[in-house]
Amino acid sequence: METIDLTTLRNFSRRTGQATHPELLDARPMEHVNKIEIDEEHVTIEFDEKTTRYYNANEIVKREWVYKYNDDPEFVKAVAKVIEVARKHLKDLPDNVACPPGCAECCSGYEPFVSRADVQRIADHLGMSYADVMREYVVNRPSADGFHVGWLRKVSEDLSDKCVFLMGSRSGRYYCGIYEARPHDCGDFTPIGCDDVDESLSHKGEYKTGAPFKPNRKRGRGKRL
Ligand code: SF4
Ligand code: SF4
Structure with a gap:
């Protein structure tokens, strides 16, 4: 490069x-x-x-x-x-590239880094404070240049586990529970050359996502389907 x-x-x-x-x-x-x-x-x-x-x-x-x-x-x-x-x-980027609906393999085993703006957007989206989102959903590890404040937590301490905001595990097809407010790292992710694609899923047909992620104020961490 x-x-x-x-x-x-x-x-x-x-x-x-x-x-x-x-x-x-x-x-x-x-x-x-x-x-x-x-x-x-x-x-x-x-x-x-x-x-x-x-x-x-x-x-x-x-x-x-x-x-x-x-x-x-x-x-x-x-x-x-x-x-x-x-x-x-x-230059070889095709106009129309997309992941098979429901794949989301990359939402496991990959830690999206978050900036202050990302955390604030997620906080606004969930109706929470910046500090609460940091505490509940972010591993606090500021980058050397101070731009990133950490990365999104997984559902367990295992880094290869699912993102805390990933939804749909019961159906076997997944979706992002905070799609509109997801970190820039996630929005910029591209399937070009992706080796992790779940090839059992079809590109065809409608895929209706379920309810968005809701914070569980009593237990922390939130509710996943
Ligand atoms: S095809 Fe690749 S980039 Fe797209 S959702 Fe699946 S694992 Fe992620
Ligand atoms: S925030 Fe959404 S898109 Fe990003 S890793 Fe988590 S579930 Fe996937």
């Missing part, structure tokens, strides 16, 4: 008003780039602005972004380099 040193962007950001730290740079538009054109004045990027993932189809809104670089060509060269790498790695 190719690595780019984004720290040089800091030199330019003071003058241009761009993000002052690489982590703050909004690189999301670069994640689904379809086309890039670079001429002497502009970088033009066509990308998928919004992908709505349904269980067996993706709805994609496309957009074009033109960056005019006048007195900061080096900044744009750096951005263009990042985009080139993104394009190189994602």
